[in-house]
Amino acid sequence: MVSPTGVKRNANHLATPDGGNKKPKGKGSITSFFGPPQKTKCADLKPQTSSPNFDKKKWVASLTSEQKELLQLEIDTLEESWLAQLKEEVVSPEFLALKRFLQKEKQSGAKIFPPEKDIYSWSRFTPLHSVKVVIVGQDPYHNVNQAHGLAFSVLPPTPAPQSLANIYTCLKNDYPSFERPPNKGGLLTPWAERGVLMLNTCLTVRAHSANSHSNKGWEKFTQKALDTVARVRSRGVVFLAWGTPAGKRVGAINRDRHYVLQSVHPSPLSAHRGFLNNGHFKKCNEWLAERYGEDGIIDWNLTPKTNANAPSAALQNTTPEKKSSKSQPPEEKDKEPPHADSDDDEFEDDDIDAVEALAAAESADQANPKSG
Numbered sequence: 001m002v003s004p005t006g007v008k009r010n011a012n013h014l015a016t017p018d019g020g021n022k023k024p025k026g027k028g029s030i031t032s033f034f035g036p037p038q039k040t041k042c043a044d045l046k047p048q049t050s051s052p053n054f055d056k057k058k059w060v061a062s063l064t065s066e067q068k069e070l071l072q073l074e075i076d077t078l079e080e081s082w083l084a085q086l087k088e089e090v091v092s093p094e095f096l097a098l099k100r101f102l103q104k105e106k107q108s109g110a111k112i113f114p115p116e117k118d119i120y121s122w123s124r125f126t127p128l129h130s131v132k133v134v135i136v137g138q139d140p141y142h143n144v145n146q147a148h149g150l151a152f153s154v155l156p157p158t159p160a161p162q163s164l165a166n167i168y169t170c171l172k173n174d175y176p177s178f179e180r181p182p183n184k185g186g187l188l189t190p191w192a193e194r195g196v197l198m199l200n201t202c203l204t205v206r207a208h209s210a211n212s213h214s215n216k217g218w219e220k221f222t223q224k225a226l227d228t229v230a231r232v233r234s235r236g237v238v239f240l241a242w243g244t245p246a247g248k249r250v251g252a253i254n255r256d257r258h259y260v261l262q263s264v265h266p267s268p269l270s271a272h273r274g275f276l277n278n279g280h281f282k283k284c285n286e287w288l289a290e291r292y293g294e295d296g297i298i299d300w301n302l303t304p305k306t307n308a309n310a311p312s313a314a315l316q317n318t319t320p321e322k323k324s325s326k327s328q329p330p331e332e333k334d335k336e337p338p339h340a341d342s343d344d345d346e347f348e349d350d351d352i353d354a355v356e357a358l359a360a361a362e363s364a365d366q367a368n369p370k371s372g
Contacts, residue, residue, distance in 0.1 A: 054080070054083075054084035054087075056080060056083065056084075059087055060075055063091070067091060067096070070096055070099040070100065070103065071090055071091070071099065073116060073119065073120070074090050074120070077116075077117060077119070077120045077121075077123075077124070078090075078120045078123050079120070079123035079124045079127050079128075081123075081127045081128040081129055082120075082123040082127070082128050082225070082228075083123075085128065085228045085232065086221070086224060086225065086228065089220075089221055089224045090221075092220075094217045094220050095217055095220070095221055097216075097217055098216050098217025098218060098221070101213075101216050101217070102204065102213075102216075105206065105213075110206050110207070111206070111207035112204050112205070112206060112207070112213075113140055113141065113142050113143075113146070113147045113204070113205055113206075113207055114140055114147035114148050114149050114204070115148070118147070118148040118149040119149055119203050119204060120149065120203075121148060121149030121150060122149050122150055122151075122192065122197060122198060122199055125150065125189060125192035125193055126192045126193070126195060126196065126197045126198075128228070128229070128232060128233075130195045131195055131197045131229050131233055131237055132194075132195035132196070132233075132237055132238065132288060132296065132298065133195060133196045133197065133237060133238045133239075133240065133284060133288075133298055134196075134197045134199065134226065134229055134237060134238070134239045134240065135151055135152065135196060135197070135198045135199070135240045135242075136151070136199060136201065136226070136239065136240065136241045136242070136246040136249050136250065137151025137152055137198060137199060137200035137201065137246070138151075138200060138201050138202065138243070138245055138246065139200065139201070139202050139205055139210060139211055139214065140200055140202065140203065140204065140205045141154060141161070141205075142205040142206065142207055142208055142209060142210060142212075143207070143208065144207075145157075145158050146158055146161075147205070149203075150188055150189065150192055150198040151198040151199055151200045152164050152167065152186075152188060152198060153186060153187055153188035153189065153192075153198060154186035154187065155187065156183070156185055156186075156187055157183065157185075158186060159183070159184035159185070159186065160180075160181075160184055160185060160186030161186065162267070162268050163265070163266045163267045163268070163271075164186045164188075164266075165180075166266040166267070166268070166271040166275060166276060167266050168180050169271075169276050170266070170275060170276050170277070170278060170280065170281065171281050171300055173276060173277055173279075174279055174280075174281040174282035175281065175282065175300065178300060178301070179301075179302075179303045180302075180303075181302045181303055182303065185302070187302075188302070190301070190302055191298070191300070191302075194298055194299060195298065196298060197229065199222055199225060199226070200222070201218065201219055201222050201223075201245065201246075201249060202214050202216075202218040202219065202222070203218050203221075203222065204218065222249075223249065226239075226249060226250070226253075227252075230253050230254065230257075230258060234257065235291070235292070236257050236258050236259065236291050237258055237259075238258070238259045238260075238261065238284045238287055238288065239253055239258060239259070239260045239261070240261050240280055240284065241260065241261070241262045242262070242263055242264065242265045242266055242275065243264060243265030243267075243270070246262075246265070247262045250262070259283075259284070259287045261278070261280045261283060261284065263275050263278040263280065281298075281300055284298065285297040285298060
């Protein structure tokens with residue numbers, strides 16, 4: 001269904017006309033940026049598989065009949081590198097209680113988002129051994145044709161919600177060559193295939209009812225997933241945590257081994273209080289380049305074409321020469337001409353429900369303060 005290998009990355013978009021950042025030592029030269037010699041080869045980004053001795057068939061055979069029934073979705077759709085690390089968690093009393101709750105929701109006729117087949121799409125787009133960056137989300141979008149298992153991402157032809165539009169603005173501030181996707185698109189699967197794990201704290205929601213599946217057991221499961229990344233990806237990854245709830249999720253991450261970047265959330269309620277110019281995308285790539293070298297960075301492009309109006313010769317082609325067609329779903333149109341980008345925000349504010357969910361989560365957090 002999904003190619004486990006990401007689109008080939010390039011580093012050209014690291015060189016911007018802004019020479020004020022602390023990491024680059026030259027003016028637009030890749031050699032001057034990374035400096036000789038590179039510390040680590042790209043192969044180090046993909047160490048041995050996390051559990052080479054995991055026997056899935058044997059594990060499934062060890063389950064009780066009720067466990068097999070409740071965990072059929074995990075057996076069928078949770079990518080094996082993740083299942084190998086989360087197999088104890090999915091048979092825990094808390095997770096089985098969550099599955100019983102979801103079973104009752106389904107039996108009642110409630111519509112649940114994302115569709116079942118997409119609940120664990122994050123694991124298939126970004127196998128554990130490929131994770132380089134983690135973006136911590138919160139509640140899935142809960143309207144039709146939005147959520148598909150990746151935090152902040154929406155299915156076409158749904159336009160990018162305002163939070164994602166603000167993420168694009170932040171990216172544009174870091175990399176002026178960045179172009180918003182055609183048709184106001186919000187599909188982020190190319191990032192996922194390049195090693196960006198976009199994981200919501202809660203993985204399901206009842207249609208049109210924000211936070212309806214919160215505090216049912218997903219939080220413990222996704223925390224285990226985050227902790228697994230921190231433990232298994234021992235060479236170091238970047239965690240992007242936007243908003244107070246996301247910040248608490250990364251509170252225990254080892255900052256000596258990993259790079260944790262925090263700011264306010266990109267929602268319209270808070271983006272202008274420091275998100276739009278937080279520099280996270282550029283800082284992320286600077287750290288990855290320092291740790292892994294040129295091939296370790298993330299190509300943040302989402303368009304099939306490059307920006308022909310790059311303001312400097314240093315801003316070269318920011319899109320790989322060969323873009324995998326597997327990052328696009330069958331229903332998405334191929335090779336549509338990119339729309340002219342603009343600094344003006346033209347996106348509809350169609351994620352008001354998600355904003356309300358964020359506000360509710362922040363209010364609950366303030367009412368029940370916990371140490372980081």
